[in-house]
Amino acid sequence: MESYALKGHNDNKDYMTIVKEMDDGYVVRIVRDMDGYEDVTTDFMSKALFESCVRTGYLTKIGVGDLAVTA
Numbered sequence: 237m238e239s240y241a242l243k244g245h246n247d248n249k250d251y252m253t254i255v256k257e258m259d260d261g262y263v264v265r266i267v268r269d270m271d272g273y274e275d276v277t278t279d280f281m282s283k284a285l286f287e288s289c290v291r292t293g294y295l296t297k298i299g300v301g302d303l304a305v306t307a
Contacts, residue, residue: 240295242266251298262286 242250249269256263261282268275289295 239298240290241298242268243294243296252295 237253237255239251239253242248242252244250251267253265253267254262255265255278261280264279264281266277266279268277286295290297
């Protein structure tokens with residue numbers, strides 16, 4: 237499973253993990269840090285939207301070690 241940091245303000249620790257790849261997109265798990273509380277959602281993201289987010293820098297691929305630091 238690949239993980240991506242979400243672009244945000246200040247020391248944002250939000251990230252997204254691809255749970256499942258499908259023909260037309262991805263099932264993703266998004267974890268947002270809300271002042272120490274984690275808000276976890278699972279949603280669908282189309283491949284076109286995903287590629288646009290990577291291309292514009294809203295999503296940045298992170299490694300397994302980076303995920304442990306942000307989680």
